Amino acid sequence: MIMHQPISYAYLETTNYCNLSCTFCNRDEVVKKLKHMSLMDWELVLEKLKNQPIKEAKLMGLGEPFLHPKFSTICKMFKDYFPKAFLIVATNCQYKMNDNFKDSLKYIDLLYLSIDGYKESYEKFRPPSKWSKLINFLEEIKSVERHNCRITCNYVVNTENIIDISKIEQLCDDYKLEELRLNIAQDWSEDKSLSNTDHISGYSLEQIEYLKENYSKNIKGKAPWTWSDCFWVKTGIYMTVEGNLKVCALNTDTVSIGNIFKDPIDKILNSKRMNEIREGCTKNIPSKHCENCSYKELSPILEKLIKQ
């Protein structure tokens, strides 16, 4: 049997509060009780993880990280435990910039500003966001001390917002955002498949050609990809604000495999269910957990979009 290796990639949610209800995000279906993780619990999480060789971490989940009132302390504590780890955070920019945000930049290595469309389409896919709030935020970002934090734009692409990509490219130039990252929208639920989600599947040939010709380099993802390529089952982990561990961030509505506060991590990572999921991936015979994996579903689309 193949065991889980030490964790090198961790996706950790410290709040599930959010001020938006984005059309492509399954937060509304998953999040029941709102919670900010206390600093005491966060310390416990870091103590539990401290012997894992974490190289990269994302401090986010199904919530807006900067709504955590102590998010800069959350980031600082993470870096105190893992000074060499590369820390990534994403934000929806729909709040007034404050010291919590500014101080966090001392510890974050890469910050994604989530912008997926221009004016009307931005507001359409990220209700109840306001374009004017985003612009105010970007204006403030211009003069903020970035420390060593790289700031980029993360754009979730669907069939309706492709047309706005060039305008956001311009916005990135205007506000000195280093890169425009294009992510083809995924479906983060266990029982749903992308083919049931009209506006994110069903690209026309013209759209595929347009993306390939103009934005091949900006499109993120790996293709070809199959279950045996999945790093999550071998070296990754996803944690919710309650401390529940899940196998990956691609299947956020699944039942958890254990709780970090209650059980030893090694026991959770090598539990019966986790082993079955890992074995399914390794043998390319996906378990129910992985049947509708978006990485797999997107692989043929990405193969067309990414120039080899």
Ligand SMILES: C[S@@+](CC[C@H](N)C(=O)[O-])C[C@H]1O[C@@H](n2cnc3c(N)ncnc32)[C@H](O)[C@@H]1O
């Ligand atoms: C879940 S959000 C959490 C952080 C923050 N609330 C935000 O929106 O930036 C993390 C990143 O995932 C992206 N995202 C959300 N739903 C997605 C989906 N279905 N497919 C691909 N990316 C998605 C968001 O745009 C954001 O950049």
Ligand code: SF4
């Ligand atoms: S994508 Fe981010 S901002 Fe939008 S609902 Fe999900 S967690 Fe909230």
Ligand code: SF4
């Ligand atoms: S759904 Fe399964 S195959 Fe897909 S990323 Fe998650 S663990 Fe890996």
